Amino acid sequence: MKICIVGGGPAGLYFAILMKRLDASHDIVIFERDGPDDTFGWGIVFSDQTFGYLESSDAPSFTRIIETCQTWNNVDIVHRGEKVTIRGNRFSGIARLAFLNILHRRCHELGVDIRFRTNITNRAQLPEHDLFVGADGANSVTRQWFSDVLAPSVDQRKNKYLWLGTPQLFHGLTLTFHQTDKGTFVAHAYKFSENMSTFIVECGEETWARAGLEGKSDDETCAYLQDIFAEDLAGRPLLTNNFVRWINFPLVRNRHWQSGNVVLLGDALHTAHFSIGSGTKLALEDAIALAQAFEHNDGVEAVLPTFEQARKPVVDQLQDAAQSSLTWFEQMDDYMDLQPIFLAYEAMTRSGRVSREKLRLRDPEFVAACERGSLERG
Secondary structure, eight states, rough: EEEEEEEHHHHHHHHHHHHHOTTTTOEEEEESOOOOOOOSSSSEEEEEHHHHHHHHHHHHHHHHHHOEEEEEEEEEEEETTEEEEOOOOOOOEEEEEHHHHHHHHHHHHTOOOEEOOOOOGGGSSSOOOSEEOOOOOOTHHHHHHHHHHHEEEEEEEEEEEEEEESSSSSSSSEEEEEEEEEEEEEEEEEOOOSSEEEEEEEEHHHHHHHHHHOOOOOHHOOOOOOTTTHHHHHTTTOOOOOOOEEEEEEEEEEEEEETTEEEEOOOTTOOGGGGGOOOOHHHHHHHHHHHHHHHOSSHHHHHHHHHHHHHHHHHHHHHHHHHHHHHHHHHHGGTTEEEEEEEEHHTTTTTSSSSSSHHHHHHHHHHHHHHHHHHHHH
């Protein structure tokens, strides 16, 4: 089968790997507009569940990934200068570029043709193919080409966020809240290497406007945020990837996932707010589900509807949870009067996926402290 993939992110790369494992004779080409060492993120995070899927799908790439990862089992919530730690939440962080390079290497080993710095802007540029996979991100051109059938929607959400890095190490998935005279800022931080952490800053659009962040230079933006998070950064700087870009999160959905021999994967198909760490997870699991559909069905015409029917309910459920989390952060000002331990409880249960009893299994001491505090409060 001739497979054409537009987009060399996690979804496209991993799907190519899995299809080559199914049948080495597949002719697979990936078109990626950027170079092999270009990246527009810092680190990405995975849960143990996602790692389990990767291990069973392709052991060689999994081994290289875990050798490169930083791991932890705690979530830290910082409010009013007090840190509340919740145990039993196992995650791993890895540099986005390191992760992509591992997948690049595995593709090359299996004979996948990756064409870097090739920007596909017109369908006439594509070679002959039996299957066309659109894995070209949240701003997908592929999605636009087939919008009459796929019926996509993109909801630009209220909060602004900015993806930064720092040499300050956060030894756990850390949420740090700071109230300022302009409004509330929160940092989502975690280490992804032995000397670097991801540091995502989020705030409401009104807070962003009052702070005068529009039009600030990279240095001015970092200096402003370093001042807000000075104690948390311990004097270490915030770093950019040579540009500062504040973004409103785009909530992408598609009524239909495929048409004929065309299918979408990853952020082109759906997005989930970074606060539950699900963008890359969803992309990889999409790739696994689509490859499994090819393993158990014959012909593209049968496979693509089967993939959609099996995978869509799972993604819909996760997107609903991610939207609950996203909305919580849009309303975080309402929670700033809470004591740190109660804010931590609200933050841990914000998506609706983690109940009190699930928290009790993970960290009984934390839940007991919350319950004692509730009794004392009255």
